[in-house]
Amino acid sequence: MEEDLFDFWKFLAGIGIFLWGMHQLENAIKELGGKSFRNLLQKSTNTAFKGILIGALITAILQSSSLVTLMVLAFLGAGVINLKNSIGVILGANLGTTITAWIVATLGFKLSVADFAMPFLGLGSLLYLFSSSRPVLKNIGAFAVGFGLLFLGLDFMKTAIEAVAEQIDLSVFHAYGLWVYLLIGIVVTALIQSSSAMVVIILSSINAGVIGLLEGAVLIIGANIGTTITVALGSLNGSADKKRLALAHTLFNVITGILIFIFIKPLISYTMHIFNIADPLMELVLLNTLINLMGIILFFPFINKLENWLQHRFMSSEPIGISKFIKNVSPKVPEIAITALEKDMQFAFDRTISFISSVWKESEEQKKQISIWRRILQQPQNLMEQYAQIKILEDELTNYHIDLQEENLSLEDAERLTSLMLTLRTLVYASKDLKDVLHNIKEMEEKEDALTQKYYHQLKQYSFEFLREIKTFLETEKIDGLHPDWIEKNAAQYNIWISNIYQDYKTYTQNFPISTMTNVLKQVVSSLDNLGSASVHFKMETRKVIDKE
Template identity: 35%
Template sequence: MSEINWLDIGLQFLGGFGLFLFGMNFMGEGLQKAAGSKMKNLLGILTANRFLGVLVGAGVTALIQSSSATTVMVVGFVNAGLMSLMQAVGVIMGANIGTTITAWIVSLGEWTEFLKPSVLAPIFIAIGVVRLMFAKKDGAKSIGQILLGFGTLFLGLDMMSGAAKPLSTLEEVKTLFTTLGSHPFLGILTGTVVTAIIQSSSASVGILQALALAGLVPWNSAIYIILGQNIGTCVTAILSSIGANINAKRAASIHFLFNLIGSAIFAIIAIIVFRFWLPNIGRTTIRVTEISIVHTVFNILNTLILFPFAGGLVYLAEHLVKGRRGEEKENGLQHLDERILETPSFAIENATKEVVRMGKLAETNVKRSMAALFEKDKEKAHQVFETEKVINELQHGINAYLIKLSNAPLSETEQLVVTGLFHAVSDIERIGDHADNIGELAESAIEKDLKFSDAAQKELQTISKQAIQCLELALDAYATGDYALAKKALPLEEEVDRLESKLRSRHMKRLAENVCDTFSGVVFLDTISNIERISDHAINIAELLLDENKCIALFEE
C-alpha cells in the first residue's frame, strides 16, 4: 500500500472546500439577482400567517443558500420591529427546510453518470463564464452567475471527495467514524463544532457528503453529525443578536431551542434504532443521496412536530432571555438593520420605508414651522428644532446604510433604486433645513413681536398650503410608486413658483407704501423663499418616479 501524503490531501480538501463555499455563495447571489423584486414581495407574505412564514422561510433560504443568513435576517426584522416573535417562528422553521436544497444539489452525481460533479462542473463553468462575459441583460447575467456558482460548487465537491478517497484504506479513519457512531454525544458534538466554526450547515453537510462519496461515513455517525450540524448553525444567529434588542435576542433563542429540541428528540430515536432495533444498518456506509434524505426528513418532521407548539417556543425564549419591553435604548432608525443586508432586495424595501418615514417627519416639521409662525407659538418652534436634529441623525444613519447596501450584490435595477434613495434622502434633509429656517424666523418674529398685514398673512397661508400639498403628494407617490400622484405634484410646484414671484412683487409694493414694517417684510420674504425651496425639493422626489434616469425601477416589476 502506497504511503499517504497528508499535506497533499489536506491542501486538496481545503482548496475544494473553498471552491464549494464560494460556489454556494456565488450561486445564491445570482439567484437573488434573478429573483429581483419578487424577493421583496415576500415581505408582505411574512406578515400574513405562520404557515405562510414557513413557506417563505424555505423559499428565501433555497434562494440565498443559507439558513444561517435567513435566520440572521429574521433577527434583523425582529430588531427593526417589522416582525413579531410568532411570525419569526414560522420563518425559522422554513429556513431549516430550505437549507436542504444544497444537499440535494450535491446528490445529483449519484443519480446518473451525466450528473456527476466531474462531468457537470466544467460544463456549467464554461456556460456561466460565457454568459457573464457576453450577456447584455441583467437576467442573462444572473443566470450566468448561477451556472458558474453551480459549476464551482461541483468542482469543489469533486476535489473534496477526491482528496478523501485515499483515506478509505486507513483503518484509523474507519475507526474514527465508528467511534462517532457508537458515541452519539461525540457525533453530535463534532457536527456542532464544525458547523459553528464555518457558520454554515449547508457547507458542513457538503463536507459530510464529500466524505460519504469516498465511502467513509456509516449511517449512525452521519445521523448524529447531521443533528449536531443543525445545532451548530444557530451560532451565527446568536452572535448576530449581540447588541440587538431583547426581542431580536429571543428570535435567535427560538432558532436555538427549535434545533436543540428537535435534535434531542431524533437523537433518542436514533439511539433506540441503532442500538436495539437495527444495529447492523447503523454500521453500513451511507450514500450521498441518503444524507440528503435524512437531512430533509429531519427538518420537515421537526417542523411538523414543533409547529403546533410555536407559542411554547416563544414562551421559553421569553423566559430564557429576561427583560421587559422598552428597556432597550430607542434607536432612531426604525426599519434598518445590518442583518437584513444579507438579502439586498429586503434591505431595499426597508430602506425605502425608512426614507419615507424621514420624509414624513420633514413634512410634519414644515407644517409645525408654519403653525409656529401663524400662531406665534414659541413651543412649536422649539419642537421644530428638536425634530430637525432627528432628521439630521436619520440622514447620516440612512446614508451609511445605503453605502453598505450599494456594496452588496445588486442587479442594475436595484442599484438604480439605491441611487434614487440617496437622492431622496438629500432632498428630504434640505426640506428639513428649510422648515428649521422658518422655525427660526417664527422665533425671531415672536421675540420682536412682529405683525403681518392681513394681506400678507393670507398670502403666506395660500403659498404654504400649495407647497405642503405638493410635498404630501410627492412623498405618497414615492412611498407607493404611484406615477399619477407624482404627476399631480408638478402643477402645484409650478403654482408655488408663480406665487412666490407674485407675492414678492406685491410685498415690495406694500413696503414702499409703508403698509408693512421693514422687519416684518424681511421675515415675509425669507419665509416665501424657504417655502418655494421646499416645493422644489418636493418635486425632485416626485421626479424620481417620472425621470427616466432616476426612475424607481423597483416599482416597475
C-alpha cells in the first residue's frame, strides 16, 4: 500500500516536472527567438494555406500551441492578419504540437531517460545561474534546464506506471465501450491543461502494457478534444476575436475527433498495413499526426465559409472604445501592440483631418435640409462632439501607452513608443487650436460684410489646400527627399494676412472685431503647424521602422 502511494506521488511529480519543463522551454525559446518568429508569422501568413504551414512550423519549434495562439490573437487584433488566415495558423499549430509525441516516442522510451536528462539539468543550471549578465547564454541555460526537466518528468511517469502496471486492470472498462476512454482522455487533459503531457501518460501506459493500441488511440482523440476546453475557458472574458478563434479551434478538434472515433478501428488497421509499423508507440504518434492532418484536409475547403460564419458570432463581445486596433491587442506582446498603436495613430489622423474639414465645410445638401438658425445652433454641437471623440481616443491611446511601459521593452521599441506619443500630443493640439476659435469661425461664416467674408474664404481655401497636401504626404510610400516646409510656409502666409488686415480695416466697412480676426488667424495657422509637424514626425518614424525591417 505504501509502495502504491509512493508510485502515485512519483507519477504526479512526473506530470508537474514535465509541465514545468514545457513552461521553461516555452519561455526560453520565446526570449531567444520570439521576435523572429513573430516577424515570420506576420510576413508569411497572407493566405490560409501559408498560415497552416507557418503555424505547424513555429509550433513544432516553440513546442507551445498556446504561445502561437497568443501571437495569432495579437496579430488578429492589430489587423496584421485576418480571421481566415489566423484560423489557418491555429490548424497548423495543432499539427505542429504533435512533434512532442514524436520526440518522446523516439527518445524517451529508447534511452535511459534519467541519465539523458542529467547533463542538460546540470550544465543548463550552471549556465543559467552564472550568465545573468549575458541574456543569450542565460536563456540557452533555461532551454537546457527545460529540456532536462521534460525528460526527467517523463522518467518519473514511466517508472511510476511500470511499478503498478500489473496491479491495474482496465478490462472492467471494456464492457462500457471505447467511449469511456474517449471521456477519460477529455477529462484528464482538461484537468492537467496539456495535451502533450496527456500523450506522454498514454505512451507510458502503452509501454507498460496497461492499455492497448486501440485504447491509446481513443485516449489521444479525447486528449485532442480536451485541450480545447482550456482555450475555451480562457476566452470566456476575452474579446470577440478571441472567442471566435477559440470556437474555430473547438469545432476543428471536436468534429475531427468524433469522425476519427467512428472509424478508429479501420484507421488503425489501415495505417499498420500501409506503413508496416510493429512498434505500438510509433503507431500511436503516427495516428496522432494523421488525426490532425486529416482534420486540416477536412476543414481547409470550408475556411472561407467558417470565417464568414464566425464574423457574425459574439457581436456583443466586441471591445468597447473608439480605437480600432489597440482594444484587441494585449500589451503583453509589445512589438505587435506598438504596431496596433501605429494603426490607431493613423486613425487619429483621419479623425483630426475630418474635424478640421468639418469646421470649414458643410454640404449644400445639409444646407437645404437644415434652416440657417438650426444650423447655427446645431453645427457647433456636432463639431464639439467630433472634438470630444478625438479626446476620448487620445485617452485610450495614452492609457494603452502607460500599460505598454510596464512591459519589458527594447530600447528601440521604447523610443518608437515615445515618438508615437509625441505625435499624438501634437495631433491633438491641432484639433484644440481650432476648437478654441470654433465659435468665432462660425460667426465669421454668418457675417455679411465683405471684409469678414474675404478672410473667412481665404482661411477656408488655404486650410483645404493644406489638408490635401497632408493627405498626399501621409499616403505617399516613398518619402525620401521629401522635407515639407509647412511651418515656414504658414508663417509667411500669416505675416501676409496680418500685414494686409490692418490696411483692409482702414478701407473696408466691417462689424467684426479686429482682435478676434487676428486671433482666428493665429489659431488656424497654429492648428495647421501642429498637424504638419505631427504628420512629418509620424511619417519619418514609420519610414525608420520600415528601413530597419
